[in-house]
Amino acid sequence: MNDKTQQSPDRASFAFAIKLIPGFQLLLDSALMLINGYVLYYGMVFYSYKTADFYNAAIVFNWLLTTMLFYFAGLYQFESLVKFSRTVDRILIAVATSMVFMIALAFAVKISQVFSRAWLAAFIAANCFGLLTLRGIVGWLLGRLGKRKAIARNVAIYGTGAQLEALLSHFNASSPAFVKLSGVFTDDAMRSPKSAGFPDSGNLEDMINLVRQGDVDDIVLALPWADKDRVTQVVGKLRELPTYVYLSADTVGFSVPMRQPPSYFQRLPFYEVVGKPLSGWDVVLKTVEDYILATLLIIMVSPLLLIVAILIKLDSPGPVFFKQKRLGFNNQPFDIYKFRSMTYQKVQPKKTEQAKRFDPRITRIGGILRRSSIDELPQLFNVLNGTMSLVGPRPHAIDHNEEYAQKIRGYFSRHRVKPGITGLAQIKGFRGITDTIDKMEGRVKYDIEYADTWSLMLDLKILVMTVLVTVSGKNAH
Helix, strand or coil: CCHHHCCCCCCCCCCCHHHHHHHHHHHHHHHHHHHHHHHHHHHHCCCCHHHHHHHHHHHHHHHHHHHHHHHHCCCCCHHHHHCHHHCHHHHHHHHHHHHHHHHHHHHHCCCHHHCCHHHHHHHHHHHHHHHHHHHHHHHHHHHHHHHCCCCCEEEEEEECHHHHHHHHHHHHHHCCCCEEEEEEEECCCCCCHHHHCCCECCCHHHHHHHHHCCCCCEEEEECCCCCHHHHHHHHHHHCCCCCEEEEECCCCCCCCCCECCCHHHCCCCEEEEECCCCCCHHHHHHHHHHHHHHHHHHHHHHHHHHHHHHHHHHHCCCCCEEEEEEECHHHCEEEEEEECCECCCCCCCCCCCCCCCCCCCECHHHHHHHHHCHHHCCHHHHHHCCCCEEECCCCCEHHHHHHHHHHCCCHHHHHHCCCEEECHHHHCCCCCCCCCHHHHHHHHHHHHHHHHCCCHHHHHHHHHHHHHHHHHCCCCC
């Protein structure tokens, strides 16, 4: 590794927070409106079981409609939270509109006489004042944190020539508050970032190594669009990294798809060319899914785990569990756990040989375990220690990774998400041995598709389909 990247740069403390802040703002807005409604109701209106349901419905209706109007007005975008002064009119219009709709609906269904006029007036005033005050505080706080780079995105720049110089000039001119420069990288021997006042952090491979260390959230490319082969080659390499990649503006560029970048880049001329599979609340949702379901499954199958462990010890000499190094998220090595299903070898062979049908290495109990996929159950503990997920690309032996990475373009793109106990490829017919390049290409295709299209419903579908595929025993040996 180049000495320039031996030490990781000072990383922003809460880079992930930018993706989560709009969601937290939604929770704060919701809590404020609901508290306003109920506090004013119990403080100003005489409680009656005959009218309580009407007030409950009105408060919930107002909350749902207001948050919907905020969403469609762009008030849950990060830039709107930072630039509070530009959103005051939209906030007031949304609050007033939701109250008008609520009153109109009450008149339409002839229940307007139920509501206290004083309560309605106090409710709209409290919402206006409360939401403006809350968002003003949040905007001020974000501004302070941005100046200190406490929640900035960690950005690495790679480029060459005039494009790199122009981009660095933009950085100097705009100084985006929520961007922290992790390094400037170039392979251009004729020009150096030092000429623009930035440190030279190394070349493309140095930048990739830095990303592998987890010190970069976003990559910005400053390359001439006219050199389409170079742009495509670099983007192709970076597609295997679990990070966003943006292409800085140039003259023309049709070789890669483009979308507008997130608002935290402010007015910097970037276009997204590679997206991160899981970010923001998606990461939170999938993590919660993994820990809750894995814990429940371990509790449910714990008697089975004990029985299997005893049977393995009685069946053949050797340990109960099989442990092997695999590459996981972002190509980071980890130990995968399985029930041992083969005869024990003290010295592991240098080249990993996949199990075949009627493989003599498989023990009597091991054959049953493999056909039923019970041998995979210890990987639930991999899920709990954070190295695996319930659903994701199946992790391959390290030497298989090295072999297929040379044969299949974009192979390591499957490592942009955590490996899983089961995955989309497994329910699409690519379970078990992959003894041909076509089979491995099919598996990689579905692994990448999963990473690009993840959703909670897709995970649940894969888990249900896995049970059905496992019962059939197809391709398991």
